Amino acid sequence: MVLVWLACGVINYCIMKSKGYENNTCLLFGVLGVLTGFIGLIIALCKKDLNK
DSSP states (O other): HHHHHHHHHHHHHHHHHHHOOOHHHHHHHHHHHHHHHHHHHHHHHHSSSTOO
């Protein structure tokens, strides 16, 4: 179960990085993903691209 939470954090980080956010924001969302799991993942997916 712990691996699922860690995976959510890594996925959140990658999603935010691909959307063009700076590293500090990506790390924040990575930690958010670890703490909240799938809820943080949904938030990261719904966030708009920084470049748009």
